[in-house]
Amino acid sequence: MERLAAEPRPDWRAHVERDLGFAFHTMDGALYWDESACYRFTTDEVDEIEAATNDLEGLCLELVDKVVDKGEEALERLHIPRHAWEAIAGSWHVGEKNLYGRFDLRHDGAGPPKLLEYNADTPTSLFEAAVVQWDWLETQWPDRDQFNSIHDRLIEAWRGFGLGRERVYFSAIRDSIEDAGTADYLRDTAIQAGLDTAPIAxxxxxxDGERFLDLDNREIAILFKLYPWEWLVNEDFGAHLLTGVTKVIEPAWKMVLSNKAMLALLWEMAPGHPNLLPASLDPSAFAGKTVRKPIFGREGANVQVRDGAAVLAESAGDYGAEGFVWQEYAELPCFGGQYPVIGSWVVASQSAGMGIREDSSPITRDTSRFIPHFFD
Incomplete structure (x- = not known):
């Protein structure tokens, strides 16, 4: 694994906007998509990341099964509201399928990839990982390969849902260009799979008291929502979704995996696993450096790097009311002053490719840049 300087394509902005529909390459005046560097991997390193991702997904599915089996004891530790428990268990027992997720991994090419967290419910950076970096590869490194079968696997996954001719609605909050772009991309893959689709904010x-409706008063029987379950369950809207009147993607059982308390439960279930970092809901479990993460945090907010009581680094935010999880500190590798995190994607619970976010800080945030990759 190495970081290489690269020459950005002179017309890349116009190209990705016009030809790919990539509208959020720049955020708040700063580059998000960055072609001035790229990461090179060996085939063996990619194979290791793929194998680790499949192992981690298997562990996560095993954890859901154990949590549902234990019921109240485990669900309370995850701080999931009681009124969501029945929906979680029901969706798991009937085998509701999931679409996608992103494992954030620490990897330096020298040791096994380590799980930092799992974005299991509403992961973004998907379009840039699946499409934009593949387009970059074809023009800049056409004789190399990329760990990236995300697009084709998404189309295949939609076909495997067995949704028939029922319309699938794709929703995101109106004022988020990144969320809207991700939902639009997923809708495009569903269209390519032959599904009837419609967008809706x-x-x-x-x-109407019995059904969810679109603006034309048509029933919404199937809903993809790029909106977190942990927000939904505390809203009237989400309480209705929990009744099962509408099929929801991602399914309710993803709530077990979409909060960071699951890191502690994973470690308890598989202590010493080579792809896990020690984690606990008890801060006294660690003597050295730790990372404190809010159980329902998002986009790197309210993260602290601690050494005992001393705070070495932290990020701002409004999360943490439900509590925190502590994870053994494993500093990200540093390449020329930049700290990369590998986002390793699963589609239909199978490893599908990766994208890389990097920052000048060891805490990855929503402003961290996306850097493309290749392997040979």
């Missing part, structure tokens, strides 16, 4: 979904 979360704010425009109606409820």
């Amino acid at each position: 979360v704010e425009d979904i109606g409820w």
